[in-house]
Amino acid sequence: MTPPEVEILTDLDSPTIVELTEEDEEPDATHIVSQADLIHSQITGQAIQALCGKWWVPKRNPDDYPMCQGCLEIFTRS
Ligand SMILES: [Zn+2]
Numbered sequence: 001m002t003p004p005e006v007e008i009l010t011d012l013d014s015p016t017i018v019e020l021t022e023e024d025e026e027p028d029a030t031h032i033v034s035q036a037d038l039i040h041s042q043i044t045g046q047a048i049q050a051l052c053g054k055w056w057v058p059k060r061n062p063d064d065y066p067m068c069q070g071c072l073e074i075f076t077r078s
Helices: 035-044 069-077
Strands: none
Touching: none
């Protein structure tokens, strides 16, 4: 038995492709936030912290998005 040959490619001429990792692209969801925070956000447009811990700017049409499972879990447990 001979060990499998390992080929190390050192192609210095090829450009390095750096994959840009932008902000975490999470699927849109409706998070559960407190009423006071929601009003605050609607006035200021700032992000508020949802039950699941995610900072989030509430959507104008929350019905268009699925419920955040993390928020739901915490909400139904408490
Ligand atoms: Zn959430």
